[in-house]
Amino acid sequence: MNFSNVVGQQGAKAGVLQMWSHNTLPHALLVTGAEGVGGLPFALAFAQYVFCENKTESDSCGKCAGCSKVARLEHADLHLSFPSISHKSNVKPMSRLHMQEFREFVRQSPYGTTYDWLQYINAENKQGNITAEECRDIIEHLYLKAYEGKKKVLIMWRPEYLGKEGNILLKVIEEPPQDTIIIFVAENKEDILATILSRTQEIRLSPISPGDIAEALVMRSLTDPKKASQIAHIAMGSYAEALKLLQHAENDLFPSVKQLFNVVFTNDGVGMSKFAEEWSKTGREQQKNLLHYIIQLMEHAIKARYMPGTAVNLPEAEAEFVTKLANTNVSFEGMGKIIDSLSDTMYFIERNAHGRTQLHALLLRIQYIVLRRKIDV
Ligand SMILES: [Zn+2]
Incomplete structure (x- = not known):
């Protein structure tokens, strides 16, 4: 991963490169940014820059042995740590037990997202964890001599998953072995141990501009410029979100969204039951995609109601739908409740709840809200 492959984030790139060239890099960096803005790609691009044998002022070469080893996540002096799980009760979760899967996932x-990753390793209902054993493993590795690079880099993705055992790392963060760079990549600063937070220097990633997202989608030949621009405007600054939306657009979930609101607004009980039945036959991921997509459209409808004209950035059919939704007599509070119900249903479906029951209950809840009946949701 070169810096040029990291979408947007020009400010953060310039910042870290300046620290590098001025030799003012702190022992430990904390890269923060919301899900989907590219914390991990940014950290990997910087690691590649560190190990590149042929770097320029602004980027790694992408071709040398150092670059290709980092790109494959196989550089001996690059240590990676991330939330993991264990399928056996007598084995503690450790990153290195999942390294092959992690390489494949990142490729x-x-x-x-972290959620995607945990699904990838079949975490199912298990919470990911960064354990005390993992911390000790990290320390052991960091005190080894650098193999090939002159430096060593530790990237810890999501230090929020460290419990109190994270304190094992304090000494190594404060006084790392020579030529060691520690990079934490986090999304929620408030969930990081205060002791770690105070020993790091923050690099903040911002939401990615629609222009940068659209450009990246087109450059990677994922879609045409028109669709890229439309998606970039709905993605709310997240490239991960843009990719998901692109998938939705390909699967064309829109007819189903229209059908859902149609059966709800026309009070069509049989239609609702049929809808739940049909959708329960699709996979969990597809159900989540649908719900997620509806949430996005609902949020746009709320926006469109208070800032008329904002829907124009959406694809034509969606814009029309969002405008209609914004002009219904469902109150602002009702819209919020519908969004809450949608996210609750996603939450339960993620945790393997029975799809048909969940979807049917959701439709009934939305119907009650639309008809403005009082219910306990
Ligand atoms: Zn290189």
Whole structure:
């Protein structure tokens, strides 16, 4: 991953390169940014820059042995740590037990979310974890001599998953072995141990501009410029979100969204039951995609109601739908409740709840809200 493959984030790139060239890099960096803005790709691009044998002022070469080893996540002096799980009760979760899967995951989806990752390793209902054993493993590795690079880099993705055992790392963060760079990549600063937070220097990633997202989608030949621009405007600054939306657009979930609101607004009980039945036959991922897509459209409808004209950035059919939704007599509070119900249903479906029951209950809840009946949701 070169810096040029990291979408947007010009400010953060310039910042870290300046620290590098001025030799003012702190022991430990904390890269922060919302899900999907590219924390992990940014950290990997910087690691590649560190190990590149042929770097320019602004980027790694992408061709030398150092670059290709980092790109494959196989550089001996690059240590990676991330939330993991264990399928056996007598084995503690450790990153290195999942390294092969992690390489494959990052190769396929460098902008993948932690949730995607945990699904990838079949975590199902298990929470990911960064354990005390993992911390000790990290310390052991960092004190080894650098193999090939002159430097060593540790990237810890999501230090929020460290419990109190994270304190094992304090000494190594404060006084790392010579030529060691520690990079934490986080989304929620408030969930990081205060002791770690105070020992790091923050680099903040911002939401990616629609222009940068659209350009990246077109450059990677994922879609045409028109669709790229439309998606970039709905993605709310997240490249991961843009990729998901692109998938939705390909699967064309829109007819189903229209059908859902149609059966709800026309009070069509049989239609609702049929809808739940049909959708329960699709996979869990597809159900989540649909719900997620509806949430996005609902949020746009709320926006469109208070800032008329904002829907114009959406694809034509969606814009029309959002405008209609914004002009219904469902109150602002009702819209919020519908969004809450949608996210609750996603939450339960993620956790393997029975699809048909969940979807049917959701439709009934939305119907009650639309008809403005009082219910306990
Ligand atoms: Zn290189």
